[in-house]
Each structure stands twice: as structure tokens, then as C-alpha cells.
Amino acid sequence: MESVVIYADYLSQPCRAVLIFCEIAKISYKFHEVRVIKKQTLRDEYAKVSPSRTVPTMIHGDLILYESHAIIIYLIEKFKLKDNWYPNDIIKRALVNNYLHWHHMNLRLGCGWYVFNRWAGPMFYGGILKDLDVICNERREDAFQVLERILEKHKFVGRTDEVSVADIVCYCEIVQMLMVDIDLKGYPQLQIWFDGIGRIPEVQKVHKTFFRLLPRLKL
Amino acid sequence: MESVVIYADYLSQPCRAVLIFCEIAKISYKFHEVRVIKKQTLRDEYAKVSPSRTVPTMIHGDLILYESHAIIIYLIEKFKLKDNWYPNDIIKRALVNNYLHWHHMNLRLGCGWYVFNRWAGPMFYGGILKDLDVICNERREDAFQVLERILEKHKFVGRTDEVSVADIVCYCEIVQMLMVDIDLKGYPQLQIWFDGIGRIPEVQKVHKTFFRLLPRLKL
Structure with a gap:
């Protein structure tokens, strides 16, 4: 299975939420730091990574997600985390x-x-x-x-x-x-x-x- | 099964989105009009219906939802609408x-x-x-x-x-x-x-x- 790649900034709340679920899922992910305050999200080369030029952005195979809640739900479902995190009921x-x-x-x-x-x-x-x-x-x-x-x-x-x-x-x-x-x-x-x-x-x-x-x- | 009850305003975008899925699901729902511009969402009696004092609010049995996207996903799953609307994949x-x-x-x-x-x-x-x-x-x-x-x-x-x-x-x-x-x-x-x-x-x-x-x- 291809690696999960995460572009994130530790000082961004939704980024930390995504990283917490990477830790809970115990997946080895590639982490790229992109600093919001340094306007690194606005760089042209970052637009090639993230269609919305925002962090967090997750790439897994052909899938690109750039909304933290969607990324987290995907990680929970893909890596079959315990049902309490996002219940099936x-x-x-x-x-x-x-x-x-x-x-x-x-x-x-x-x-x-x-x-x-x-x-x-x-x-x-x-x-x-x-x-x-x-x-x-x-x-x-x-x-x-x-x-x-x-x-x-x-x-x-x-x-x-x-x-x-x-x-x-x-x-x-x-x-x-x-x-x-x-x-x-x-x-x-x-x-x-x-x-x-x-x-x-x-x-x-x-x-x-x-x-x-x-x-x-x-x- | 208990009736779906919807509190909504036709002039509110998320309300119309919910009502469209009630129509697509062909469920008979109880509709209560609550007018935003007339500040009817801010009335004390409406707080007893909607914890967030917003429209749309949906009540189905004991379940109260007050976010349109969550309401729509619930309707799609509960009434088993076609997979294209909210895919299982x-x-x-x-x-x-x-x-x-x-x-x-x-x-x-x-x-x-x-x-x-x-x-x-x-x-x-x-x-x-x-x-x-x-x-x-x-x-x-x-x-x-x-x-x-x-x-x-x-x-x-x-x-x-x-x-x-x-x-x-x-x-x-x-x-x-x-x-x-x-x-x-x-x-x-x-x-x-x-x-x-x-x-x-x-x-x-x-x-x-x-x-x-x-x-x-x-x-």
C-alpha cells in the first residue's frame, strides 16, 4: 500500500487533529512541514500539491484531500480504527x-x-x-x-x-x-x-x- | 416508524437542500415554517426545538440534528437512497x-x-x-x-x-x-x-x- 503523505503545520489546529489520527492509527506517514505564517501555503509550487493551497492536505495514492474532517474520516475508515472514533451506527x-x-x-x-x-x-x-x-x-x-x-x-x-x-x-x-x-x-x-x-x-x-x-x- | 419533522425556511439555502432530499427520498415529513428574517429562530420557544436556534432542524424519534449536511447524510442512509448521493465506497x-x-x-x-x-x-x-x-x-x-x-x-x-x-x-x-x-x-x-x-x-x-x-x- 502506498504511503500516506501529510502536508501540515504544527501550529494549525486542523493539522494537529489529522496528525493525532495518524498517531492513533499507528500508520507510518510522510510528513512535510508547510508554515502558514511564512505564507508557504500560498507558494505556486504548493498549489501543485494542494488544490486549495491549505493545510492539512493528505495524499494517498491518487486521492488528494484538503479538508481535515474528511481526511480524518478517511483514515478511520481506511485503517479500520475502533468504532468509537466514527461510529457505524x-x-x-x-x-x-x-x-x-x-x-x-x-x-x-x-x-x-x-x-x-x-x-x-x-x-x-x-x-x-x-x-x-x-x-x-x-x-x-x-x-x-x-x-x-x-x-x-x-x-x-x-x-x-x-x-x-x-x-x-x-x-x-x-x-x-x-x-x-x-x-x-x-x-x-x-x-x-x-x-x-x-x-x-x-x-x-x-x-x-x-x-x-x-x-x-x-x- | 415515527415521522420526520423538519423546521425550515424556504429562503434559507441549507433548508432547501434538506427539503430536496426529503423529496428525493419520497418521505412524508411534517414541515414547520420558521422565518429567519422575522427572527423566529431566536424565540425562546424555538430553543426548545433546536438546541442551536437555527434552521434547518430535523427531529426523528429521539434524534435531533441541526446541521443540514448531517441531516441529509442521515436521510440518505436511513431511507437507503441510491448510492450516488453519498457513496459507500x-x-x-x-x-x-x-x-x-x-x-x-x-x-x-x-x-x-x-x-x-x-x-x-x-x-x-x-x-x-x-x-x-x-x-x-x-x-x-x-x-x-x-x-x-x-x-x-x-x-x-x-x-x-x-x-x-x-x-x-x-x-x-x-x-x-x-x-x-x-x-x-x-x-x-x-x-x-x-x-x-x-x-x-x-x-x-x-x-x-x-x-x-x-x-x-x-x-
């Missing part, structure tokens, strides 16, 4: 899919875009976009409230009883907020869940670079 | 998933959020958010270019040879741009594909209300 899978699609315009817009705007905005847009800042703050607060309500009733964010892909992608997004010193004190259930997911060995391994660099990444 | 499914996850932050941000900002921004935000307008325009142009390049090589936007869920959700988003009189003349392959998807009977049926009201919806 139609209802459990629907709950996980509901989280994965909700994630983009809610948690990711509230966390990832907020940090990106403050960190890279001056370089990419010539400054922090103020309207975007407002929208991101609103979205993040709404998203945290939704997650808190879910975790008052369920063990995991995908409304499942076992840990799933939803928890991993959610953690990777929220941990990015440590760059702006956010805490979760208004969200006690979210804090307990966050600490638990952070103790998963593969999550810890892939976050080593992020935590090592964190003091220098503070905004 | 791991690679074909990965391609469709890649489109579905790409959609949110690219095509939807570029089309749906653009129109929402111009249409409802004055009511929801006290005005059109200018930064958001700029970001939406950039995203839409990038997204249309990505779609054009896909359609130069493949028959359908999910990089598949048969029509899939990706084509339906993509169409519903682009058609919304008729509210601002956009045309696709710079994107010839996208125009041909768009016209083709618009001829699918279920797509036409669900878009009747939108096209009837379109002259009054122009921005």
Missing part, C-alpha cells in the same frame, strides 16, 4: 456528523479565525479586521454555551458516550485560545472535558511543539 | 466529504454570509459589516475558481462521475446569489453545471417559493 454517526459540520462556522470561526485575525491579520490583511473580531467573539461565546449545555447531559461533545473524532477536533480548536490566555471558568463542564481530552497520549504527543512554542505565541 | 465518500466540509468556510461564507450581511445585516447588526463584505467577496471568488477547476476535470463538484449531495448543497448556495444579480460568465464550466443541477425535478420543486419571491428579494 446511523444515529451515533449522525450525532458525530452534526458536530463536525457545526464546528466550522461556530467553534472554528470563534476560536481559529479569532486567533488568526489577531496573529496573522496584520500580515495578511494589513491589520486586525475589527468587524471580524466582533463576529468571532460572539460566535465563540455562543459555541462555548452550546458545548457546555451538551456536556451537562453527555460525556462527549458529539453527544456520544464514548470519545469520538468530534472531541479531538474540538480540543485542537479550543487549545489554540491559550495564545490569548482565555480560560474556561464560566464553563465548568467544558473545563473538565477539556482536561480529560488533553490527557490522551496521542493528543499530548502532537501538541508538544505547540506547548513548547506557546510562551512565544502569546498575543 | 471509501474513496468516493472521502471526495464527497471533502466537498461537504470545504463548503462551509468557502462557498457558504462567500455566498450565504454575503447575502445575509447585505439583507439582514442592518436588522441583526445595525448595518452591513464592511470587513465581512470584503472577506465574503474574496472567499466567493476563490471558491468559484476552485469549483471551475474541479469542473474542468470532473462532471460534478464532489469530483465524482455521478451527481451527489455535494452538487445539491452547492447549487442551493450559488442560486442565492441571484438576489444580488451575480452571473457566472467568468466561470463557463460552473454555469453549465449550475444549469444542469437546476433541471433536477426535486430541485425545481423546492425552489418554487424562492423563484416566486426573487423579484422582491433583490438587493
Whole structure:
């Protein structure tokens, strides 16, 4: 079988989520570092690799995927990971899919875009976009409230009883907020869940670079 | 089997996408109209129905889903629609998933959020958010270019040879741009594909209300 090839940046949340599943799947993958902040994703030669010029991008044989959730689902199915990560049961899978699609315009817009705007905005847009800042703050607060309500009733964010892909992608997004010193004190259930997911060995391994660099990444 | 219950607004793109699959699946569903522009999604009684206070929301037995892509995948799997809509093959499914996850932050941000900002921004935000307008325009142009390049090589936007869920959700988003009189003349392959998807009977049926009201919806 051909090698899985991953183009990724350890400082990107969806990249880390993909790398965690490479570790969980125990596959030997070829890793190519592509740094977003250095505009390496925008280079012409990278367009030949990634049709969307984004990280993560995965190549496996003829298959090119450039969306982290799609990559992770593919890895889980291809390498037959345990059913809890992405359940076969139609209802459990629907709950996980509901989280994965909700994630983009809610948690990711509230966390990832907020940090990106403050960190890279001056370089990419010539400054922090103020309207975007407002929208991101609103979205993040709404998203945290939704997650808190879910975790008052369920063990995991995908409304499942076992840990799933939803928890991993959610953690990777929220941990990015440590760059702006956010805490979760208004969200006690979210804090307990966050600490638990952070103790998963593969999550810890892939976050080593992020935590090592964190003091220098503070905004 | 319990009835499928759908809360939706015919003027919302993801709602129409869900309703198209209800029609394709030929299921008798209970339809409740919830109007976004009248802030009916924000009412307290609607929070009891939809945890995210958004449309579409689907209820089937104990299952509540509030993300259109997750609802559609559930309907396809539960009602055993033809394999082309959401393939079982791991690679074909990965391609469709890649489109579905790409959609949110690219095509939807570029089309749906653009129109929402111009249409409802004055009511929801006290005005059109200018930064958001700029970001939406950039995203839409990038997204249309990505779609054009896909359609130069493949028959359908999910990089598949048969029509899939990706084509339906993509169409519903682009058609919304008729509210601002956009045309696709710079994107010839996208125009041909768009016209083709618009001829699918279920797509036409669900878009009747939108096209009837379109002259009054122009921005």
C-alpha cells in the first residue's frame, strides 16, 4: 500500500487533529512541514500539491484531500480504527456528523479565525479586521454555551458516550485560545472535558511543539 | 416508524437542500415554517426545538440534528437512497466529504454570509459589516475558481462521475446569489453545471417559493 503523505503545520489546529489520527492509527506517514505564517501555503509550487493551497492536505495514492474532517474520516475508515472514533451506527454517526459540520462556522470561526485575525491579520490583511473580531467573539461565546449545555447531559461533545473524532477536533480548536490566555471558568463542564481530552497520549504527543512554542505565541 | 419533522425556511439555502432530499427520498415529513428574517429562530420557544436556534432542524424519534449536511447524510442512509448521493465506497465518500466540509468556510461564507450581511445585516447588526463584505467577496471568488477547476476535470463538484449531495448543497448556495444579480460568465464550466443541477425535478420543486419571491428579494 502506498504511503500516506501529510502536508501540515504544527501550529494549525486542523493539522494537529489529522496528525493525532495518524498517531492513533499507528500508520507510518510522510510528513512535510508547510508554515502558514511564512505564507508557504500560498507558494505556486504548493498549489501543485494542494488544490486549495491549505493545510492539512493528505495524499494517498491518487486521492488528494484538503479538508481535515474528511481526511480524518478517511483514515478511520481506511485503517479500520475502533468504532468509537466514527461510529457505524446511523444515529451515533449522525450525532458525530452534526458536530463536525457545526464546528466550522461556530467553534472554528470563534476560536481559529479569532486567533488568526489577531496573529496573522496584520500580515495578511494589513491589520486586525475589527468587524471580524466582533463576529468571532460572539460566535465563540455562543459555541462555548452550546458545548457546555451538551456536556451537562453527555460525556462527549458529539453527544456520544464514548470519545469520538468530534472531541479531538474540538480540543485542537479550543487549545489554540491559550495564545490569548482565555480560560474556561464560566464553563465548568467544558473545563473538565477539556482536561480529560488533553490527557490522551496521542493528543499530548502532537501538541508538544505547540506547548513548547506557546510562551512565544502569546498575543 | 415515527415521522420526520423538519423546521425550515424556504429562503434559507441549507433548508432547501434538506427539503430536496426529503423529496428525493419520497418521505412524508411534517414541515414547520420558521422565518429567519422575522427572527423566529431566536424565540425562546424555538430553543426548545433546536438546541442551536437555527434552521434547518430535523427531529426523528429521539434524534435531533441541526446541521443540514448531517441531516441529509442521515436521510440518505436511513431511507437507503441510491448510492450516488453519498457513496459507500471509501474513496468516493472521502471526495464527497471533502466537498461537504470545504463548503462551509468557502462557498457558504462567500455566498450565504454575503447575502445575509447585505439583507439582514442592518436588522441583526445595525448595518452591513464592511470587513465581512470584503472577506465574503474574496472567499466567493476563490471558491468559484476552485469549483471551475474541479469542473474542468470532473462532471460534478464532489469530483465524482455521478451527481451527489455535494452538487445539491452547492447549487442551493450559488442560486442565492441571484438576489444580488451575480452571473457566472467568468466561470463557463460552473454555469453549465449550475444549469444542469437546476433541471433536477426535486430541485425545481423546492425552489418554487424562492423563484416566486426573487423579484422582491433583490438587493
